[in-house]
Every structure is written in C-alpha cells, then in structure tokens.
Amino acid sequence: xxxxYFAYPYILWMVLFIAVPMLFILYYAVNVxxxxxxxKAWATLSDAGRWRILWxxxxxxxxxxxxxxxxxxxxxxxxxxxxxxxxxxxxxxFFVPMWMNFVLRTYAWQAILxxxxxxxxxxxxxxxxxxxxxxxxxxxxxxxxxxxxxxxNTLSKLDKSLLEAxxxxxANSLITFVRVVLPLSxxxxxxxITMVFIPAITAFTVPALIGNGKYHxxxxxxxxAFKTLSGQGDFAVGSTLSLIxxxxxxxxxxxxxxxxxxxxxxxxxx
Amino acid sequence: MKKLLALLLALLMVLSFAACQKEEAxxxxxxxxxxxxxxxxxEQIGGELNILNWGEYIDEELITLFExxxxxxxNYTELTSNxxxxxxxxxxxxxxxxxxxxxxxxxxxxxEDLLQPLDMSKIPNAKNIxxxxxxxxxxxxPGNKYSLPYMWGTVGILYNxxxxxxxxxxxxxxxxxxxxxxxxxxxSVRDAFAVSLLRLGxxxxxxxxxxxxxxxxxxxxxxxxxxxxxTDNIRSSIINGxxxxxxxxxxxxxxxxxxxxxxxxxxPKEGSNLWFDNVVVLKNAKNVEAAHAFINFLNDGxxxxxxxxxIGYSTPSQAAMDRLDEYYTKSDTFNPSDEILSRCGxxxxxxxxxxxxxxxxxxxxxxxxxNN
Numbered sequence: 001x002x003x004x005y006f007a008y009p010y011i012l013w014m015v016l017f018i019a020v021p022m023l024f025i026l027y028y029a030v031n032v033x034x035x036x037x038x039x040k041a042w043a044t045l046s047d048a049g050r051w052r053i054l055w056x057x058x059x060x061x062x063x064x065x066x067x068x069x070x071x072x073x074x075x076x077x078x079x080x081x082x083x084x085x086x087x088x089x090x091x092x093x094f095f096v097p098m099w100m101n102f103v104l105r106t107y108a109w110q111a112i113l114x115x116x117x118x119x120x121x122x123x124x125x126x127x128x129x130x131x132x133x134x135x136x137x138x139x140x141x142x143x144x145x146x147x148x149x150x151x152x153n154t155l156s157k158l159d160k161s162l163l164e165a166x167x168x169x170x171a172n173s174l175i176t177f178v179r180v181v182l183p184l185s186x187x188x189x190x191x192x193i194t195m196v197f198i199p200a201i202t203a204f205t206v207p208a209l210i211g212n213g214k215y216h217x218x219x220x221x222x223x224x225a226f227k228t229l230s231g232q233g234d235f236a237v238g239s240t241l242s243l244i245x246x247x248x249x250x251x252x253x254x255x256x257x258x259x260x261x262x263x264x265x266x267x268x269x270x
Numbered sequence: 271m272k273k274l275l276a277l278l279l280a281l282l283m284v285l286s287f288a289a290c291q292k293e294e295a296x297x298x299x300x301x302x303x304x305x306x307x308x309x310x311x312x313e314q315i316g317g318e319l320n321i322l323n324w325g326e327y328i329d330e331e332l333i334t335l336f337e338x339x340x341x342x343x344x345n346y347t348e349l350t351s352n353x354x355x356x357x358x359x360x361x362x363x364x365x366x367x368x369x370x371x372x373x374x375x376x377x378x379x380x381x382e383d384l385l386q387p388l389d390m391s392k393i394p395n396a397k398n399i400x401x402x403x404x405x406x407x408x409x410x411x412p413g414n415k416y417s418l419p420y421m422w423g424t425v426g427i428l429y430n431x432x433x434x435x436x437x438x439x440x441x442x443x444x445x446x447x448x449x450x451x452x453x454x455x456x457x458s459v460r461d462a463f464a465v466s467l468l469r470l471g472x473x474x475x476x477x478x479x480x481x482x483x484x485x486x487x488x489x490x491x492x493x494x495x496x497x498x499x500x501t502d503n504i505r506s507s508i509i510n511g512x513x514x515x516x517x518x519x520x521x522x523x524x525x526x527x528x529x530x531x532x533x534x535x536x537x538p539k540e541g542s543n544l545w546f547d548n549v550v551v552l553k554n555a556k557n558v559e560a561a562h563a564f565i566n567f568l569n570d571g572x573x574x575x576x577x578x579x580x581i582g583y584s585t586p587s588q589a590a591m592d593r594l595d596e597y598y599t600k601s602d603t604f605n606p607s608d609e610i611l612s613r614c615g616x617x618x619x620x621x622x623x624x625x626x627x628x629x630x631x632x633x634x635x636x637x638x639x640x641n642n
Contacts, residue, residue: 047636049632049633049636049637050636052636053635053636110503114507114510114512115510115512118512124511125433125452125511125512125514126512127497127507127512129498130451130497130498209503211498212496212497212498212499212500212503213457213498213499213500214493214496214498214499214638215638216635216636216638220635221632221635221636224631224632224635225632228459228628228631228632229628229629229632
C-alpha cells in the first residue's frame with residue numbers, strides 16, 4: 001500500500017492556499033490594471049520611508065525574540081527539571097491563554113494598559129498605551145509560549161545519563177549547563193527563535209491596538225497600501241511590500257535551518 | 271484584519287447598545303410613536319425592495335412597519351465603506367434599488383451614471399427637509415435631482431473641560447505642546463488632512479501639491495504631541511478622561527457627551543467638514559415605485575424623529591426637529607447654527623488627485639517610526 005497517497009490532500013491544500021495566492025501577489029506586483037509594468041514595484045522599492053518602517057519592524061521583532069528567549073529559557077529549563085505531573089500541569093497553565101483568540105487577548109491588554117492599571121496606580125488621566133515599551137510587552141506576552149514550547153520539548157527529552165556523565169567527570173552544574181545542556185538545546189532555541197521572530201516581524205494588530213496607531217510597522221504599512229493606496233484599483237504597492245516581507249521571512253528561515261542543519265534531534269513545536 | 275476588528279467593535283457596540291436600550295425601554299415604551307405624522311396611507315405596492323446601507327443605520331422597526339403598510343418585502347444588506355458600496359453597485363447584475371452613499375460618493379456615482387433622478391411628486395415628505403441642508407447637498411448633487419440627505423453631521427474637536435484650560439476655538443490647539451500625549455488625531459487621510467489644511471488657511475479640498483506638502487509637514491510636527499491615531503477607539507478613551515482633545519465626528523461626540531458631562535464639542539473657527547449620507551435610487555432599480563415610497567416614508571416627521579433618536583446622528587428633517595426635545599434641538603453639536611454651518615464644507619471627489627493625498631499620508635505614516 002502506497003502511503004504517499006495520504007499526502008495528496010495536503011499537497012492540494014498547499015497548492016491552493018499557499019502557492020496560488022503567492023502567485024497572485026507576484027502577478028499584482030507587476031501587473032497594474034492589466035498592464036505589465038515594473039514602475040510601481042520599483043517606486044515602492046526605492047522609497048526610503050518604507051525601508052525605515054521595515055527596519056523598525058525588524059528591530060521590534062529582534063527585541064521581542066531576545067526578550068522571549070531570555071525569559072523563556074529559564075522557565076523551560078525549570079519546567080523540564082520538575083516532576084512530570086507538576087510540569088505538565090504548569091505548562092498547561094502557560095499555554096491555556098493560547099486557546100483564546102489572539103485579537104481578543106490584545107484587546108484585553110489594551111483595556112488593562114489604557115484603564116485598569118493606570119487607575120490602579122492612581123494615574124487619573126494617564127495611560128500606559130502608545131509607548132514602545134507597551135507594544136513590546138504585549139508582543140512578548142503573545143509570543144512567549146511559542147518560545148517556551150519547543151525549548152521545553154527539547155530540554156525534557158534530554159538524555160539524563162549525559163548529565164550524570166558530566167558530573168562523574170567532575171563538571172560543576174554551571175559547566176554542565178554551558179557545555180552539555182546548552183549545546184544540546186540548540187534545536188529548541190532555533191525553533192523557538194523562528195516561531196517568535198517570524199510572527200513578530202509581521203505583527204500588526206498589536207502595534208495598531210496597543211501603540212494607538214502610532215507604531216506603524218511593516219504589517220500596518222501593507223494594510224495601508226491595500227486599503228488606502230489602492231484607490232485606483234491596483235494592488236502593486238501592497239503586493240511589492242508583501243513580497244519584500246516574504247523575502248525577509250524566507251531569509252530568516254534559511255538562516256535558522258542552516259544553524260539547525262547538523263542537529264539530529266528536532267526541536268519541534270509540540 | 272481591520273474588518274475583523276470593526277466587526278468585533280460593532281458586536282461590542284451592538285451588545286452595549288442593547289444593554290442601554292433595555293434600560294431606556296422602560297421610560298420610552300409609551301411614547302414610542304410609530305404612527306404617520308400626517309395620517310398618511312400607503313398603497314399596497316408589493317414585490318421586493320433591495321436596500322444597501324451602513325451597519326446600525328436605521329431603526330429596524332421602520333422596516334417592519336414599511337413592510338406591513340406596503341406589502342413590500344425588504345431585503346436589507348449592510349456594509350462598512352463607500353468603496354465597498356461602489357464595487358457592489360458597479361457589478362452588472364447589481365440587484366439593489368436603494369442605497370445611502372456619502373457626499374463625495376454621489377459625485378462618483380453620477381459620473382459613472384449609476385443613479386436615476388428622483389420623482390419628487392412621489393416624495394411629498396421631501397418638503398420636510400431644511401432648505402439650508404439642500405443648499406449644501408446641492409454642491410455635490412446639482413439641483414438636488416438625484417438624492418435627498420438622510421443623516422448629517424460635522425467634524426470638530428471634542429475636549430475635556432477639566433483638562434483643557436485654554437479657549438478651544440481653533441484647530442491650533444491640537445498643536446499646543448501643553449497637551450502633549452493627550453491628543454487624538456483621526457486615522458483617515460481626508461479627515462487628518464482637512465484639519466491640517468484648514469489650520470493653515472487652505473481649502474480642505476485643495477488640489478495644490480504645495481499645500482498638501484505643507485499640511486503633511488504640519489502633521490509630522492504633530493506626531494510627538496499625539497496620544498495616537500484612532501477612529502472608534504477614541505470614544506472610550508476620551509469618555510474615561512484618558513485624553514484631553516480629539517478630532518471626532520459630531521454623532522460620536524454626542525454619544526460621548528451623554529456619558530461624560532465634562533466633555534464639550536466645538537467646530538473650529540477655521541471651518542470644518544460637513545458630511546451627508548444621502549438616499550438615492552439606482553439606475554437599474556427594479557422596484558422604483560417601492561423605492562420612492564420608502565424614501566417618502568423615511569422623511570415622515572414622526573418616523574424621521576424616531577430614526578434619528580435611534581441612530582444618534584443629526585436629521586436634516588425640520589418636521590423631525592420639531593418633534594425632538596430640547597436636549598437635541600438646543601445642542602450646537604446635534605443642531606449647529608447657521609453661523610457654524612457657514613464655516614463648513616463637504617469633501618469633494620478629487621479624482622486622480624487623491625493619489626497625492628495618499629502618498630503624503632503614506633509619508634506621514636513612515637515618519638512616525640522616527641518621530642516618537
């Protein structure tokens with residue numbers, strides 16, 4: 001029995017909902033109202049303002065990823081060293097918020113930062129929204145489970161006999177961690193970084209809602225291009241911007257895959 | 271995604287509306303008067319009537335009443351933007367008889383020859399509409415042949431009197447550093463540019479690229495002073511005292527002032543936007559008879575008064591005004607004086623020049639990253 005037939009629905013899905021839409025984007029980038037032209041695409045590419053927005057988005061995504069890693073690693077490490085039942089229960093607590101819709105959670109944070117917290121702190125007319133720190137904080141909140149999960153998976157599958165061997169050979173706990181645990185958890189780190197960086201670079205609900213529309217990131221720029229700038233019915237600008245972002249995602253995935261290449265143990269999501 | 275948000279907000283609003291209305295229902299039950307002002311009788315017309323309108327933009331009781339009176343089955347479709355409406359109406363097999371486009375969209379629809387002239391003999395209630403309204407709608411529908419105003423309002427500044435101690439009578443106050451971080455600008459290209467252009471003494475329908483550039487520079491200067499750029503989210507923020515000043519539509523301003531008595535609304539001396547949503551009959555309407563009957567029905571004094579109370583925006587009908595209580599009629603926000611109206615104008619369709627605005631708007635948004 002040929003198992004590969006089972007893959008056909010998946011391939012069909014990929015073609016219909018990933019490949020075809022991408023071809024559409026490409027088509028609209030170079031075809032303006034039925035005419036093949038590169039002028040709009042080129043004008044979009046040579047616009048310094050848009051590169052500045054991209055830089056801001058990359059910076060924000062990088063900061064988000066770094067904070068997620070620094071906060072997420074110790075959490076995953078502690079969880080992986082706990083009794084399995086307790087760890088299972090605690091990790092459920094970490095992941096439960098993810099069952100709720102992303103947009104709803106962001107709305108909840110908007111209410112917390114705009115009204116609840118400032119009122120609690122006695123800031124009658126003050127708010128905590130509309131700052132870079134608040135945008136960053138909510139991004140970290142939303143994406144940190146994606147960092148903890150692969151890390152926890154990798155760390156809990158770690159062969160404990162290797163740690164015992166290190167101890168036997170005279171390594172203290174710091175050296176064991178740095179020379180054994182950390183290198184073995186690289187697949188988890190790589191997969192965590194990918195899982196956080198890519199959604200963070202394309203984020204646009206959080207900057208719009210928490211940043212009061214003042215943090216105009218690349219996702220917001222694409223939305224603006226499709227909604228406002230396409231008044232004459234062409235999607236060239238929005239499509240070109242989407243292609244640039246797609247390229248960024250592709251490059252970061254390739255870099256991550258390259259780092260991950262030699263690792264045998266996959267640090268999968270689940 | 272934005273649409274999803276809009277939907278979510280709409281849902282929240284519907285829910286809160288429902289909650290509010292339940293409270294008020296007790297008091298208003300007896301006075302809810304859905305009878306005709308002139309004891310009108312409507313003939314049986316029959317057939318179907320396909321209506322396209324904005325969400326939450328009619329008292330549904332009116333539709334039921336119209337169906338009972340005329341035997342017409344109403345198919346009511348809601349949408350969220352003029353652009354979406356244009357796309358639907360341009361379709362060759364568009365089934366719609368009646369819709370409610372905004373001022374500049376009427377210009378577009380007229381250019382594309384999608385409307386039919388109204389037969390005023392079938393709309394006797396059109397006499398209820400204030401002439402001062404028709405003088406303005408005349409500017410986008412010459413001779414008022416194709417449309418009648420349905421709802422209208424102004425754009426202005428809503429401010430918190432406990433937080434602002436200067437006199438608010440000019441757009442200038444939105445550039446006052448004293449209120450840094452407490453100012454909401456409106457997140458829409460025409461509205462934000464109108465504010466900036468008018469403040470500089472230019473026409474808000476300006477087609478002079480230098481003026482657009484100057485207005486853009488001023489908007490960029492304003493960025494560090496802004497709390498943010500918003501639309502619907504402005505309301506709860508200013509109601510709760512989290513912002514001192516906001517650019518806002520008068521209908522929203524009334525809603526906010528109901529909730530917080532410290533708020534006041536002003537149409538600045540430099541002038542402002544006056545907007546109209548209007549009712550029109552489409553060229554390929556199938557039930558022209560019912561469409562005219564519906565327009566006449568909407569303009570009945572009693573029913574227009576009910577409808578405007580339900581929606582919260584201003585009605586152009588004098589007959590409806592006469593039936594509303596002083597809370598509405600004495601309010602400069604709901605019922606601006608002629609002096610205020612004389613300062614305001616409508617947005618016109620700018621044709622291809624809108625690209626200049628859009629480009630400047632995009633540059634303004636790009637400047638945001640480096641300015642805050």
